[in-house]
Amino acid sequence: MSETAYRVLVADDERFCREAIVEALGIAGIACDAAASGAESLRSVSRDPRIGVAVLDLALEGGLELLRRLRNERPMIRVIALASLADQNLVLEALRLGAVDYLAKPLHEEELVLSVRRALGSFTTQVAYERLRGRLRSLDAWLSELVEATSEEGRGLAWCAAEAVADVLGATKTSLMLLDEDGSSLRVAAATGSGLPPEEMSPVPVGEGVAGVAVTMDDVLAVDDVTADPRFG
Secondary structure, three states: OOHHHOEEEEEOOOHHHHHHHHHHHHHOOOOEEEEOOHHHHHHHHHHOOOEEEEEEEOOOOOHHHHHHHHHHHOOOOEEEEEEEOOOHHHHHHHHHOOOOEEEEEOOOHHHHHHHHHHHHHHHHHHHHHHHHHHHHHHOHHHHHHHHHOOHHHHHHHHHHHHHHHHHHHOOOOEEEEEEOOOOOEEEEEEEEOOOOOHHHOOOEEOOOHHHHHHOOOOOOOOOOOHHHOHHHO
8 A cells, every 4th residue: 555545634723724734645645534622633543444544733632632642542653742842841842742743833834745655655664564574474483384294295294385475575575595404504495586596595594694584583674775874894
């Protein structure tokens, strides 16, 4: 789902400000819901899982408590705090509670739209990452069978697993790597999209490269750019 498919909640008890924010974001192509109270905000978020960003006026009654509840009930939601320049202590507390940005009132429309777009992009990325992690974990039970399988059965399962991962992730290249008996390196058991057969691919020492680092972690490892990641320098 693209970031434009997600919605923004505007929580402000001042009708003029609330409607102005909704209008500015609407012109920018960003769908919004509006709320005039904390209770109304929580109802909107509980009803609509598409809400990924909340623009919250900290002057709203119980504003900080609302921020806290939003973050507790929807940990991935991005909250942008609004406050006057005189409310810096309030802003600092909001940032400590997990707000991703702060905008001073009166608002500048361009700054508002840029902040909301950044927050939507961040939310969309995390949703995609969590979905990917769930898909990969769903393969764990199947892949674990490779460890117990005979050599011939293992090769067949390895190819099936590599093809399944490619299909699930929409990847053009995948490789399934298994630890050697001494646990010091990974060897390629099956690969898709590569011109080399697995037996001609070099083993990867544990702790080196993306695969070698990933095997030492107890979680999914997502890397946007290997060349820019200090772990692989």
